[in-house]
Amino acid sequence: MLTKHKMATPSTDQIYDRQIRLWGAESQTRMMQSHVAFVNVSGLTSEVLKNVVLAGIKCTLISIGPRVVSEADAASNLFLRKGDIGAANVEAASQARVQELNVHTTVEHLVYGDLSSFLSTLPTSGYTLLVSPALGMSTLDSQTISSSCRASGSSLILCDSFGFHACAFLQVGGDEGHTYRKEAGKDKLSDPMTAIYPVIEGADSLGDWEGLKTRFGGVPKEWVAWMIGRMGRGKGEDWKFFAEETLKAKKLPSTYLGSQDDLAALPKSLYSSPCIVPVCAVFGGQLGQEVLKMLTTKGECAWNFLTFNGETQIAREVRVGPDDGKKQ
Amino acid sequence: MEASLVDKIEQAAILVVGAGGIGCELLKNLAGSGFKHVEVIDLDTIDVSNLNRQFLFRTHHVGKPKCTVACEAARDMSPHSPHNDPVGFYVAHHGNVKDNDRFGVNFFKRFDVVLNALDNVDARRHVNRLCLSAEIPLIEAGTTGYLGQTTVIMGKQTECYECQPKPTQKVYPICTIRSTPSMPVHCIVWGKELYKLMFGSAPDSMLFEDEEGDEKSTFMSPVVNERLKVEEKPSPEKLLKYTKSALTALFTTEINKQLGMDRYKGAKKTPVAHDIEAMAKGLEAGVLNPPSESEGGEKRVWTNEECCQEIYCIVSEMYTGATSPPDIFSSSVAFDKDNHVAMRFVTAASNLRASVFKIETNSYYTAKGIAGNIIPAIATTNAIVAGQEVLELMKILKHGKDKVMEVCKFTYCLRAKTRKGFFLQPTSLQPPNEKCYVCKNARVVVSVDTKTFTLEAFIDQVLKKKMSFNSPILQIGCDQIYEDGEPEYEQNLVKTLENLPCGGIKDGTTLVVEDFEQDMEVNINFVQMEFEEDDERGQFLIGGDRPVVKKAEDGKGEGGAVDNKSEEKKEENNDDDDDIEVLDANAPPPVPAAKGKKRERENGVDEAAGAGKKSKKDTGEGVEEVVLLE
Numbered sequence: 001m002l003t004k005h006k007m008a009t010p011s012t013d014q015i016y017d018r019q020i021r022l023w024g025a026e027s028q029t030r031m032m033q034s035h036v037a038f039v040n041v042s043g044l045t046s047e048v049l050k051n052v053v054l055a056g057i058k059c060t061l062i063s064i065g066p067r068v069v070s071e072a073d074a075a076s077n078l079f080l081r082k083g084d085i086g087a088a089n090v091e092a093a094s095q096a097r098v099q100e101l102n103v104h105t106t107v108e109h110l111v112y113g114d115l116s117s118f119l120s121t122l123p124t125s126g127y128t129l130l131v132s133p134a135l136g137m138s139t140l141d142s143q144t145i146s147s148s149c150r151a152s153g154s155s156l157i158l159c160d161s162f163g164f165h166a167c168a169f170l171q172v173g174g175d176e177g178h179t180y181r182k183e184a185g186k187d188k189l190s191d192p193m194t195a196i197y198p199v200i201e202g203a204d205s206l207g208d209w210e211g212l213k214t215r216f217g218g219v220p221k222e223w224v225a226w227m228i229g230r231m232g233r234g235k236g237e238d239w240k241f242f243a244e245e246t247l248k249a250k251k252l253p254s255t256y257l258g259s260q261d262d263l264a265a266l267p268k269s270l271y272s273s274p275c276i277v278p279v280c281a282v283f284g285g286q287l288g289q290e291v292l293k294m295l296t297t298k299g300e301c302a303w304n305f306l307t308f309n310g311e312t313q314i315a316r317e318v319r320v321g322p323d324d325g326k327k328q
Numbered sequence: 329m330e331a332s333l334v335d336k337i338e339q340a341a342i343l344v345v346g347a348g349g350i351g352c353e354l355l356k357n358l359a360g361s362g363f364k365h366v367e368v369i370d371l372d373t374i375d376v377s378n379l380n381r382q383f384l385f386r387t388h389h390v391g392k393p394k395c396t397v398a399c400e401a402a403r404d405m406s407p408h409s410p411h412n413d414p415v416g417f418y419v420a421h422h423g424n425v426k427d428n429d430r431f432g433v434n435f436f437k438r439f440d441v442v443l444n445a446l447d448n449v450d451a452r453r454h455v456n457r458l459c460l461s462a463e464i465p466l467i468e469a470g471t472t473g474y475l476g477q478t479t480v481i482m483g484k485q486t487e488c489y490e491c492q493p494k495p496t497q498k499v500y501p502i503c504t505i506r507s508t509p510s511m512p513v514h515c516i517v518w519g520k521e522l523y524k525l526m527f528g529s530a531p532d533s534m535l536f537e538d539e540e541g542d543e544k545s546t547f548m549s550p551v552v553n554e555r556l557k558v559e560e561k562p563s564p565e566k567l568l569k570y571t572k573s574a575l576t577a578l579f580t581t582e583i584n585k586q587l588g589m590d591r592y593k594g595a596k597k598t599p600v601a602h603d604i605e606a607m608a609k610g611l612e613a614g615v616l617n618p619p620s621e622s623e624g625g626e627k628r629v630w631t632n633e634e635c636c637q638e639i640y641c642i643v644s645e646m647y648t649g650a651t652s653p654p655d656i657f658s659s660s661v662a663f664d665k666d667n668h669v670a671m672r673f674v675t676a677a678s679n680l681r682a683s684v685f686k687i688e689t690n691s692y693y694t695a696k697g698i699a700g701n702i703i704p705a706i707a708t709t710n711a712i713v714a715g716q717e718v719l720e721l722m723k724i725l726k727h728g729k730d731k732v733m734e735v736c737k738f739t740y741c742l743r744a745k746t747r748k749g750f751f752l753q754p755t756s757l758q759p760p761n762e763k764c765y766v767c768k769n770a771r772v773v774v775s776v777d778t779k780t781f782t783l784e785a786f787i788d789q790v791l792k793k794k795m796s797f798n799s800p801i802l803q804i805g806c807d808q809i810y811e812d813g814e815p816e817y818e819q820n821l822v823k824t825l826e827n828l829p830c831g832g833i834k835d836g837t838t839l840v841v842e843d844f845e846q847d848m849e850v851n852i853n854f855v856q857m858e859f860e861e862d863d864e865r866g867q868f869l870i871g872g873d874r875p876v877v878k879k880a881e882d883g884k885g886e887g888g889a890v891d892n893k894s895e896e897k898k899e900e901n902n903d904d905d906d907d908i909e910v911l912d913a914n915a916p917p918p919v920p921a922a923k924g925k926k927r928e929r930e931n932g933v934d935e936a937a938g939a940g941k942k943s944k945k946d947t948g949e950g951v952e953e954v955v956l957l958e
Contacts, residue, residue, distance in 0.1 A: 022704035054707045216748040277360030281715030288708035315752035
C-alpha cells in the first residue's frame with residue numbers, strides 16, 4: 001500500500017538540506033544558476049573550489065599553458081595525490097575527484113593555449129566569477145584578466161597563499177557594479193545597494209602604500225609581499241633589489257617585510273614552495289564565504305583586498321582605492 | 329615551513345574526536361600537512377544530509393561509520409606510507425568517546441595533542457576532563473551556520489571548557505506541553521510524545537497516565553488500551569475505526585472535557601475542538617490522498633483533512649509492517665527526525681493540535697527543522713575553524729605545551745567584517761576561572777528539595793545529565809553511599825536524599841562525588857529548597873560559590889531578596905528534569921544578530937582582559953558555540 005521507498009539517489013533538497021536551512025531556497029537557486037571558472041588551480045584555489053562545488057555551484061576548470069603536475073602541486077592541491085606527479089595536466093588529473101565531491105553539479109574542464117584565447121571567450125561564456133592565482137602570471141596578464149572580467153560582467157578573485165600568508169583581490173560585478181542587499185540582522189535585508197569595484201590596475205599604480213594605513217594599523221605585510229611578488233616575478237637575482245626599491249618608491253621602509261634575510265627568502269615562498277594546507281583551508285573558507293555573498297547578492301563583500309596571516313591568525317580587509325563609485 | 333617544524337609534525341601523536349563536518353576538514357588538513365600519527369574517534373554513521381559539507385564522504389558511503397571512511401580518505405591524501413608505530417596511521421575508532429573501557433585516561437595519554445570536532449556539549453565536557461587529567465593540550469572548535477570559534481585548553485594555564493557556564497537549551501514545562509501550548513514547538517513536542525504513545529512503549533511517553541490516576545484523560549483508553557493486535561493483521565476497517573476513535577478522543581472529547589472544566593477560562597485564545605467526524609469523511613468514503621505523497625507535499629502546510637489522511641496512512645503502515653520496525657510497541661519506536669514515517673506523523677499530529685489551540689501550523693520541512701533542532705552547518709565555516717585548529721596545533725608543536733597560554737589564541741569566525749575590517753581577529757586566552765569545579769576543584773552548590781528528590785533522580789538528572797559525570801561514586805563524610813554498578817548500593821536509589829544512610833542529605837550537607845574515569849572529585853554543598861511543579865527553572869539549581877536565593881512562595885515572603893546573581897544562575901540552570909520536556913539532546917540554534925556579535929567581539933579585543941564579557945553558547949550539530957548577546 002502506501003509505502004514510501006527511499007530513493008536510490010538522494011535529491012538535491014536532501015543533500016543541501018542544512019545549507020538551505022541557513023541561506024534559504026532562493027539563494028540556493030541563485031547559486032545553482034551561477035557558473036564559476038577556476039583558472040590554473042592552485043593549493044589555495046583548490047580549497048575555494050571544494051567549498052564552491054559542495055555548495056552546488058557549477059564549475060569549469062580552465063588550464064592555460066603548460067600544466068604538468070609538479071611535486072609542489074601534488075603537495076598543495078587538495079585534489080591531487082603523489083601518484084599524479086608528472087601527469088600532463090593539473091586540472092585534468094583532478095577533475096574526476098572534484099566531480100566526486102558533488103554529483104549534483106557540473107564540473108567541466110577546458111584547455112586554452114594562452115590567456116588571450118581564453119579571455120576572448122569571456123563575453124559569451126557567461127561565467128559569473130573567475131578565480132585564479134596571480135603569482136603565476138605577469139602583472140600585465142593579471143591586469144588584462146581584471147579589465148576583461150569587468151567589461152564582460154564577470155566577478156574576479158585573484159588570490160595566492162605563500163608560506164603562512166595569503167592575499168586576495170576581489171572585483172565583484174562588472175561595469176554596472178554589484179547590486180546586493182546588506183544583512184541587517186536576523187532575516188532582515190537592507191534595500192538594494194550597488195558597488196562598482198575598481199580593476200586591479202588602480203591598486204598597481206598606487207604610488208603611496210604608506211597612505212593605506214588606517215587608524216587600526218599599517219597596511220598588512222601580506223598585502224605588500226603579494227603586490228611586490230606579482231610585480232617582481234621573473235626578476236631572478238635582482239629580486240631583493242627590486243623589492244627594496246619598490247618599498248622605497250611606495251614610501252614604506254625597506255625593512256617593512258623584515259630583515260634582509262627575510263626578504264631574500266621571500267621569492268622561494270612566493271613562487272615555488274608548496275602551500276601550507278591549514279593556511280589555505282582558513283583563507284579558502286574565508287574566500288568561500290565571499291563567493292557565497294557574491295553569488296547570492298546577500299551580504300556585503302570585502303572591498304577590495306583580503307589578507308590572512310597564519311602566524312597571527314588575523315584575516316582582514318584592505319581597502320585600496322579608488323573608492324569613488326562605491327556607493328550609489 | 330622550517331625543517332624543525334616538519335620533524336615535529338612527523339613525530340606528533342594526534343587524537344581527533346569527531347569525524348563530522350569539522351573532523352573531515354581536520355583530517356584533510358592533517359594529512360596534507362604531513363602528520364603521520366593520527367587516530368580518530370567517532371560514533372556516527374554517514375547520512376545523506378552530511379554530504380554537502382563532510383566532503384570525505386560519497387553517496388555510496390551512506391550508512392558506513394564516519395571515522396572509517398574519513399581515515400581511508402586521509403590515508404589516501406597523505407604523502408606518507410602506513411607504519412606500525414604505537415600511534416597509528418589514521419586509525420579509526422568507531423565508538424563513543426565516553427566509553428571508558430576503550431577511551432579512558434590512559435588511552436588519551438598516548439597522544440601529544442587532542443583536536444575536538446564534536447557536536448555536543450556532553451562529549452566536549454568529557455574530553456575536556458580527560459585532557460585535563462592526562463595533561464595534554466586540547467584544541468576545541470565549533471560552528472553554527474556562518475559563525476564559529478576556535479580555542480585551546482591547557483590545564484593550569486588556560487580556561488578549561490567548563491570554566492564558563494554554558495547556557496542550556498530551552499526547556500518546556502510539562503503542563504505547557506500537555507495542556508496549554510502556545511507555540512508551534514509545544515505542539516511538535518506533543519506530537520513526538522504521541523508517536524511514542526501510539527506506536528512505541530506507551531509508558532515511556534510523557535502523555536501516558538496509568539490506570540490508578542484519578543483524572544485520567546479521555547484519550548488514554550482509545551489510544552493505548554484499544555491498540556489493535558498486530559498478529560491479527562487488522563483489516564482496513566478496523567484500522568480506520570481505531571484511527572478515528574483515537575483522533576476523536578485527542579482532538580474532540582478531551583478538548584471539550586477541558587473546556588467544560590473551565591480550564592481555558594483565562595487563556596488568551598480559547599481552543600476549539602475539531603469535528604473529526606467531518607474531517608474524516610473522505611477517509612470513510614475510501615479516498616486516500618496522504619499529503620506527503622502530493623506534489624510539493626513537504627513544503628506546504630497540510631489541511632486538517634489531509635492531516636487525518638496522513639495519520640490513517642501511518643497507522644496502516646505501522647500495523648501492517650509496510651514501513652514499521654518489526655518491534656512496534658517497543659521502546660525502539662522512538663522519534664527520530666530522519667525517520668520519514670515518524671516525521672510525517674509528528675507534522676500531521678502537531679498541526680491538528682496547533683489548529684485546536686489557534687497556533688500557527690507548519691509544513692513537513694519546517695516541522696522537521698523544529699523537531700530535529702537542526703542547526704544549519706556549512707562547509708566554509710567548518711573549513712575556517714578546522715584550519716585555525718591545525719594552525720594552533722602547529723604553534724603548540726613549535727613552542728611546546730608549556731607555552732599554550734602565550735602563543736595560542738581564541739578566534740571567532742564571523743560572516744561580516746568588524747567595523748575595523750577584520751574577518752578573523754584572535755584574542756588572548758583567559759586563565760582558569762577560580763570558581764570552576766572541573767579544573768579548580770571548586771565547591772558546587774546544589775539547591776534541591778531533599779525531602780522529595782530521590783538519589784536516582786539526583787544521579788541521573790544532576791550528576792550525569794547536567795554535570796556530565798560518567799561513573800560517579802558518592803560519599804557523605806567518609807561513608808560511601810553509592811557507586812555505579814555496585815548492587816549493594818542499589819537500595820539507596822529509590823530513597824529521597826534526606827532519607828539516605830549516614831545522616832542523609834539535608835540543608836548544609838556536603839557530598840563528595842568522585843569519578844575515576846574522569847579523574848574528578850567534587851564537593852557538593854546542598855541547600856534545601858522547594859520548587860513549584862511548573863517552575864521554569866526546573867526542580868533543582870546548580871549554583872556557584874554561594875547559595876541561590878529561594879524562590880518566593882505564594883508570591884510573597886523571602887522572594888523579595890532575589891539578587892542579580894540569582895538571575896544569572898537561572899540562565900545557567902534551567903535545565904531538563906523529570907517534569908520538563910527537552911526538545912532534543914542538542915540545544916537550539918539561536919543565531920544572534922550580526923551587530924551584537926560584532927560589538928561583542930570588538931569589546932573582547934579592545935578590552936583585552938574583559939573575560940566576563942565572553943560567554944559561549946552551546947548549540948547542537950556543528951557545534952557549536954556562538955557568541956551570546958549581552
